[in-house]
Each structure stands twice: as structure tokens, then as C-alpha cells.
Amino acid sequence: MGKRELGPYPGLRYAHMVSKDVHSSHVVRRFALHPIDIERPEKGRRVEARECGSCQKPLKFKVLSVAATRSRRWVWLVLGLAGVAAALGFGVALFEVGGQVVEEGAPNPVGPLVLGFLAGFLSGIVGLSYWWYEDGVRGPGSPLMSFGVHVLRWPRH
Ligand SMILES: [Zn+2]
Structure with missing residues (x-):
């Protein structure tokens, strides 16, 4: 349950898809995980852009307050x-x-x-x-669905 605790910063990470190997029976995708260093606002939401740590593309994130x-x-x-x-x-x-x-x-x-x-x-x-996945963060892709290079993910323990 630790991952679901709400700290001052989002627990979710954003991931940049490094490679995608298509095998006959399955697809192996490798991601580089980066922390989202956007502090949760006191109230409401905060929208900020960060450069992707892998490809330097600007990514837009929306971070909600703990209450929200x-x-x-x-x-x-x-x-x-x-x-x-x-x-x-x-x-x-x-x-x-x-x-x-x-x-x-x-x-x-x-x-x-x-x-x-x-x-x-x-x-x-x-x-x-x-x-289960809600961390008050919106960004490129959701932890449940993603079709692009960037996606939000929980770090693996
Ligand atoms: Zn990237």
C-alpha cells in the first residue's frame, strides 16, 4: 500500500519508451523511468511542463492537490x-x-x-x-492505457 500514500510529490513516474521489440508471440517494451518533480499544490491543480529526461521533448503534467x-x-x-x-x-x-x-x-x-x-x-x-492507480497526476498517457512513447507508470518495487 506504500505506493498509494500521498506525499508532497507525485508517486507516479513518467516513462519514455526506449525500445519496442516485436516478437512473434509478444512485445517487449523497455522504458526509462523519470520522477515527476512537480510539487503538489496546496489547493486545486498545478499545470507545468517538464522536458523529458530521455528525449527532451516538453511534456505537460497536471498535478492535483492531496485533497483533490x-x-x-x-x-x-x-x-x-x-x-x-x-x-x-x-x-x-x-x-x-x-x-x-x-x-x-x-x-x-x-x-x-x-x-x-x-x-x-x-x-x-x-x-x-x-x-487503485489514481495519484492525482495527468500527463502523457495513463497508467492503464498508453499508445505513445510516453506513459505514466508506477515504479516497480
Ligand atoms: Zn521522451
């Missing part, structure tokens, strides 16, 4: 738990409906239930992963 980061985490957590709860609810309903015989011509209730289950499941996963 905490409230983001709450939002993600609530969204994630609501999603999990919805998925459970729809799952139970599906289980009950699954054993029933639907009369011909009557609308089939399974479709909407499956959709509800999937929607809940997805927002549960997204909410909880963002809750």
Missing part, C-alpha cells in the same frame, strides 16, 4: 463499488430468470439483464482500477 486527489479516489471507489453491486444484482436476477420458461411472444428479459450485468461489471473494473 483524495476526492478523485473516492469518486472512483464509489463508481467501482456501485458497478460491482449492479453486476451482482443483475447476476442474481439473471440466475432467477434463467430457470424460468418465457412464453412465446413475451419479451425476453435476459438481454437487458446481460447488458446491465456487463455494464456494471465494466464500470466496476474501470472504477476500481482507477481508484
Whole structure:
């Protein structure tokens, strides 16, 4: 849990992709990790640019205050738990409906239930992963998705 503690500086690092080797079954990407030396503001957010330590390209970062980061985490957590709860609810309903015989011509209730289950499941996963990764930092790429050379990453322990 140590990595999720909120210090005066972001715990996230930014990474510059050094190389990308495409093998037949997998892709190996190597990154150079650099700290984000932007102090968290007292309140609100701070937007600053830093030169990438690897390629000197200017990168824009947005760093949120401790309070703002905490409230983001709450939002993600609530969204994630609501999603999990919805998925459970729809799952139970599906289980009950699954054993029933639907009369011909009557609308089939399974479709909407499956959709509800999937929607809940997805927002549960997204909410909880963002809750876990949220460090109040926005920059090039997110820790969860990245398509470019730069990405935010947690340092490995
Ligand atoms: Zn770079």
C-alpha cells in the first residue's frame, strides 16, 4: 500500500519508451523511468511542463492537490463499488430468470439483464482500477492505457 500514500510529490513516474521489440508471440517494451518533480499544490491543480529526461521533448503534467486527489479516489471507489453491486444484482436476477420458461411472444428479459450485468461489471473494473492507480497526476498517457512513447507508470518495487 506504500505506493498509494500521498506525499508532497507525485508517486507516479513518467516513462519514455526506449525500445519496442516485436516478437512473434509478444512485445517487449523497455522504458526509462523519470520522477515527476512537480510539487503538489496546496489547493486545486498545478499545470507545468517538464522536458523529458530521455528525449527532451516538453511534456505537460497536471498535478492535483492531496485533497483533490483524495476526492478523485473516492469518486472512483464509489463508481467501482456501485458497478460491482449492479453486476451482482443483475447476476442474481439473471440466475432467477434463467430457470424460468418465457412464453412465446413475451419479451425476453435476459438481454437487458446481460447488458446491465456487463455494464456494471465494466464500470466496476474501470472504477476500481482507477481508484487503485489514481495519484492525482495527468500527463502523457495513463497508467492503464498508453499508445505513445510516453506513459505514466508506477515504479516497480
Ligand atoms: Zn521522451
